[in-house]
Amino acid sequence: MDIRQTAEQIVEAVGGKENIGAATHCVTRLRFALNDENQVNKEKLENIDAVKGSFSTNGQFQVVIGQGLVDKVYNELVEAAGIGKATKEDIKNAAEQKLNPIQRAVKTLADIFIPILPAIVTAGLLMGINNILTGPGIFYEGKSFVDVNTAWKDLADMINVIANTAFAFLPGLIGWSAVKKFGGNPLLGIVLGLMLVHPSLLNAWDYGKALEAGKVPHWNLFGLQIEKIGYQGQVLPVLLASYVLAKIEVFLNKKVPDAFKLLIVAPIALLVTGFLSFIVIGPITFGIANFLTDGLVSIFDNFAALGGLIYGGLYALLVVTGMHHTFLAVDLQLIGSKGGTFLWPMLALSNIAQGSAALAIMFISKDEKVKGLSFTSAVSAYLGITEPALFGVNLRFRYPFICAIIGSAIAGVFITINKVKASSIGVGGVPGFLSIFPDKWAPFFIGMAIAIVIPFVLTYLFAKVKKAK
Template sequence: MSIDKKQVSAIIDAIGGKENIAAATHCVTRLRFALVDEESVNKEALEMIDLVKGSFSTNGQFQVVIGQGTVDKVYKEIVQQTGVGEASKDDVKKASEKNLNPLQRAIKTLADIFIPILPAIVTAGLLMGINNILTGSGIFYDEQSLVQVYPQWADFASIINLIANTSFVFLPGLIGWSAVNRFGGSPLLGIVLGLMLVHPDLLNAWGYGAAEEVPTWNLFGLDVQKVGYQGQVLPVLLASFVLAKIEIFLRKRIPDAFQLLLVAPITLLVTGFVSFIAIGPITFAIGNMITAAVVGIFEVAPILGGLIYGGLYAPLVITGMHHTFLAVDLQLIGSTGGTFLWPMVALSNIAQGTAALAMMFLLKDEKLKSLSFTSAVSAYLGITEPAMFGVNLRYRFAFISAVIGSALAGAFISMQAVKAPSIGVGGLPGFLSIFPENWVSFFIGMGIVLIVPFVLTMILGKMRKNLN
């Protein structure tokens, strides 16, 4: 399919012209711009262009939703028309950082660390879902699991479970690789650091509370506990920052001829000692305090906690702050064996899709009807940006309807203590990553986000005139 060059020119004009583009790249569905001045964007003109499915600003980037496949062709035409050099996502991120305040920078840093490892975590969640189906009691047979009725499948399920658990068993290794890379160090050293924190010679963190005696090292009279940090997030994050800064410091001061012999060994030794003596114990305690605080809130007032988090998740996506909760999810999974936050995320995705689907019946413009349907399907499969930014936020009552439905569903599943052993794909397939014993409650939550946003959007939409 050829691209209408006039429409591409119109996109360039609507975002303020080529002089307003500091850097540009694209992902699977969206153009990503680091703009000199976002105030120069004419959003009304931009969203009137047929190629454009929506637009929004987040983390200092202005993003234009185009669609899978087409976005690559549009991007190449923009590069040709503007003369802007093709940039990587990292180039655009760096160019857009000047538009961020300190809080946004901190949130962006967490996003830059966790987003690259998300495919491994989501894959683990899907595989755990398959394992749940095979090993969960009462799904196919009363009081028995599938592998109990058919023992020949037991080893098959065991291998799936091993593959699924790998990402969580060695989670510090994944985080170490991504975090050290983000902080400017060598990713390979980050992997070694992360794996060092879960070395089999250390007492497993999951057995720490039940251990009768914790082994220690004696360092010149100082007793240091030989404890691993399986499933922990904060220790490896801070240790990665320290490692990267030490490595950068040494590389600037050690001659090239001696760097291979000195930089990595000194960096790992210093970071390792500091991690086991100070960083690990301190951040382990902080992580447990955070976990206890979050769990405590939902134990004392589960309905209120679910109502707030279920309702606020979609607005958090707009600001980019939702990335910070990925670390909390992983901390909960590592410390308690499951997270009650992620199930609400899956329901929030469905709620946004349902509101967009309702808009398809309300709108008269064929382009917007088509956008509403396709974005609803996308949201039902876990990708909400087209529905949120292309449809629901454009008609605020649709977004509010989705938020209300998500809040009510969040309150219900929190009251029922619905948990997921991992993070999976959001939307309708999300039930696969929920503990099987919580499926009935989760399906009721799904019913809420399929009915409430649709009904509310239809009622509020009927009260308005000239929606298109």
């Protein structure tokens, strides 16, 4: 492959040098901030050998190239287009100007949670290993592996400590990312998040029992009773507190002379935000979060099949629009408040369904490029990364995308009525079973079989009928 020629072809297909405001890349994709996306010739673009697909989301036009190759293409593209190298932040800022308020809100949540995703997914995988070692009935009837092989017990306990750290100190991770996003000092965000889960506070998971027993500790601030509770596993309190902290810090940085900033800005910003967090922000958002969580749980408890049908079927559409990142916060809230999430297992099956539909195209198509793209995209989707399958194959031919949605919806109904939950967030594909509570592996594997077979068969049959006509 001539990398230089490929880069020049991409530049021409996206509307030429004049249409490129800025460009950067991630692990697999070129990311453009284009002046006018209507000038993109998608047919010409996707006929380029190196291009596996393209799509527009959150004001960015993205071209799927593939890991490793994308770096080489980007370096040549920068020279071919005569533009300077840009950072992801530059592209985001340029693209954000085109977004409406709802899209900006979704993008803000994505920008906060995506940076902490590696820590959360890693923790989820490790918790999955711990679940295998400690789950009863997996290896021995009625007993766990560590019950029978006691020498492994401390190893499992150590794995659990390592895995649980990201969830136990989740507000610290969110505080770092959120304050950074809102323009403040991320180190103060870490302190704020850890402050909300300080060991001297009543653990949020024990709040219900303490409230029932009338033993909730309080601070007495000159006659004002403030509940002395932490916010373990909570998302909303630290998000709002991070916003307040960042805005106070930004305001003080503008007003305080440089000579006094070290002594005034951070102490005042953290102190004021701390008081507001425990007095106002924490109690209000804690109540809102619990109300929303209880409402969502109630809906899925009473209308499980409908909930599974809607979420299982529509998740792929959320990925297309970029709104799927907002549900990461919901998953984390469910895990923190209820000990598990019933939404994430449907995410894993949706990814598998898109992979199966793409795999069917490999057996149908006579185009060698499409066959190769379909296979690699399917493998990627089975391992949790669906963009190549979604944008490179399924949306390109349309009917595989619809067949995948049908399979995902049916699988979602099945696992939801069987009360399948994940104890953590892991890899959203075939390895996703590691995050599922072991006693629900059987219905999850059946759901996985549905997500593999139905999209594949429907896509294959539809293609045959279509060709027969």
